[in-house]
Amino acid sequence: MRILKIISLSILFSSLGCGTQTPEDSDTKSVIDVDARRWPNPRLIPICFLNRNAVHDDLFDDLLKTTVNQFAHAGVAFQKWRDCTSDDMNDNIIRVRFRNEYNWNNSSYSYGGGRSKVGMTRKSLDGEGGATLFIKLDHKYPEGPSKKRDTVVLATRSVLLHEIGHALGLLHEHTRTDYHPGEPDCVDRDGDSREYPNEKEVRGERDYVGRPDYDSVMSYCNLTAGKLSKGDIAGIHALYPQLK
Ligand SMILES: [Zn+2]
Numbered sequence: 001m002r003i004l005k006i007i008s009l010s011i012l013f014s015s016l017g018c019g020t021q022t023p024e025d026s027d028t029k030s031v032i033d034v035d036a037r038r039w040p041n042p043r044l045i046p047i048c049f050l051n052r053n054a055v056h057d058d059l060f061d062d063l064l065k066t067t068v069n070q071f072a073h074a075g076v077a078f079q080k081w082r083d084c085t086s087d088d089m090n091d092n093i094i095r096v097r098f099r100n101e102y103n104w105n106n107s108s109y110s111y112g113g114g115r116s117k118v119g120m121t122r123k124s125l126d127g128e129g130g131a132t133l134f135i136k137l138d139h140k141y142p143e144g145p146s147k148k149r150d151t152v153v154l155a156t157r158s159v160l161l162h163e164i165g166h167a168l169g170l171l172h173e174h175t176r177t178d179y180h181p182g183e184p185d186c187v188d189r190d191g192d193s194r195e196y197p198n199e200k201e202v203r204g205e206r207d208y209v210g211r212p213d214y215d216s217v218m219s220y221c222n223l224t225a226g227k228l229s230k231g232d233i234a235g236i237h238a239l240y241p242q243l244k
Pocket of ligand 1: 162166172
């Protein structure tokens with residue numbers, strides 16, 4: 001069984017693995033966009049769904065539970081969590097679209113991938129039907145239980161956490177200039193490595209919170225983390241000090 005690896009540029013989460021994680025002892029690690037517009041009340045961040053029915057109920061419930069539970073660790077909560085209305089299209093709200101483009105019951109399958117605007121905005125992503133955030137998935141879980149099912153579910157949880165992290169103002173951890181300096185950003189178990197040299201350039205205002213966080217869900221190296229790291233939470237608290 002072969003897993004297709006997908007990779008893309010910009011604000012995107014891909015299915016690349018990593019085998020070179022290094023333990024760290026600091027709790028304050030993250031990279032944030034200091035220019036990102038902040039949500040006025042991070043305890044009630046509005047989120048809605050453009051095509052809720054594109055996702056099977058079991059997967060949607062799993063994503064809801066994961067998102068609510070994980071961001072609760074940072075003190076972040078969400079409101080609405082319903083279908084988007086016409087008013088939502090002109091409002092500051094996370095508008096999620098599910099791109100149902102995978103087939104997880106094939107022997108070769110892909111997972112992961114998404115995109116989000118950074119910080120609070122009413123502007124849509126280009127060509128995404130009004131969405132400020134999208135993730136790629138299949139309508140159904142793979143038949144299981146199986147390792148494949150576990151992998152794609154964890155990856156899909158991770159990509160939604162990752163993209164919502166962008167919506168809060170977090171940036172990519174693996175693009176830090178001090179993230180494995182002089183080495184590939186990520187090396188998976190097969191020994192394949194991947195670098196993101198162009199993204200190492202500083203564009204706009206960003207700030208490093210502490211040292212590199214190799215557990216961050218904001219790193220392409222952690223495709224199946226399924227949870228926020230202590231560094232992710234520290235980054236959210238740097239953006240929203242009222243949550244500390
Ligand atoms: Zn990203």
